[in-house]
Amino acid sequence: MLVAQISDIHAGPDLSSVRTLERAIAWLKTFRPDVLVVTGDLVDDGWRHGYRLVAESLRSLDCPVHLLPGNGDDVQLMRSELAAVGPWINATGPMHFRTAVDGLTLFGVDVTVAGQSYGDVLPHLPWLMSALADVTTPALLFMHQPPFKIGIETLDQIGCRNGSALIGTLETMHRLPLAILCGHVHRPAFGRLGLIPVQTCGSLCPPNPLLLEGRADLSVIDAPSFLVHEVSDGRLVSHVISVPVSDRGA
Numbered sequence: 001m002l003v004a005q006i007s008d009i010h011a012g013p014d015l016s017s018v019r020t021l022e023r024a025i026a027w028l029k030t031f032r033p034d035v036l037v038v039t040g041d042l043v044d045d046g047w048r049h050g051y052r053l054v055a056e057s058l059r060s061l062d063c064p065v066h067l068l069p070g071n072g073d074d075v076q077l078m079r080s081e082l083a084a085v086g087p088w089i090n091a092t093g094p095m096h097f098r099t100a101v102d103g104l105t106l107f108g109v110d111v112t113v114a115g116q117s118y119g120d121v122l123p124h125l126p127w128l129m130s131a132l133a134d135v136t137t138p139a140l141l142f143m144h145q146p147p148f149k150i151g152i153e154t155l156d157q158i159g160c161r162n163g164s165a166l167i168g169t170l171e172t173m174h175r176l177p178l179a180i181l182c183g184h185v186h187r188p189a190f191g192r193l194g195l196i197p198v199q200t201c202g203s204l205c206p207p208n209p210l211l212l213e214g215r216a217d218l219s220v221i222d223a224p225s226f227l228v229h230e231v232s233d234g235r236l237v238s239h240v241i242s243v244p245v246s247d248r249g250a
Helices: 016-031 048-059 075-082 122-132 163-170
Strands: 002-006 035-039 065-068 097-101 104-108 139-142 179-182 189-193 196-200 225-232 235-242
Touching: 002 016, 016 048, 035 104, 035 179, 048 075, 065 097, 065 104, 104 122, 122 163, 163 189, 179 225
Parallel strands: 002 035, 035 065, 104 139, 139 179, 179 196
Antiparallel strands: 002 225, 097 104, 189 196, 225 235
8 A cells, every 4th residue: 555645835926836746746656655645735825726727736646635634725716626526525614534545545624824833732632532433444634734843943833733642632532643744844754743753755845954952054955855755564663755846857
């Protein structure tokens, strides 16, 4: 079972991130994952045409596509422009999803807070408990912001709140998710929430510098990237796929 994850496209009128998305989609067409999950921040500054360009790229894939909003998305525009990509998108309310694909259950929790840049998982824990209650298969949980601090202060200030309540809820479930898979950080990062591995997906817009513990602003040498998760026999292995920043080598 192969689950692709892309995140943080941040499409803008200069089209650079749109072109990076197109290169990622071209790779995925050849690779043929079983499903794609997009974990938020598709467009900058409510750019309606950007949502249309993203939708056009996503519709070209043969596999199912599931989407979550990020703190930078205009949720109403995202609903209207991407409804054809994900007909499951709720007309109102949080854009959570639950789907089963080939013996694997995927959950998406929309942690966005209207009018705010931070996320909060606490209001959505009742939905998550209900959705997880009867799950007997391996599961992956997707969110936009990771549910803990990652050490980059500017991102942690707008992170996802109430991660401790999330792990408290998950630990009451019959079966823990194999991982919590997020975006927001604009670079791959790996940690744990309790016993559950947490990963952040790289971005398709330019990656962020690694500003840890007050280190100086360093030049970013990372390429845009996304993740491919392989689940087999209850085991998860994730692979980072770098995307060329130009057509050369694509």
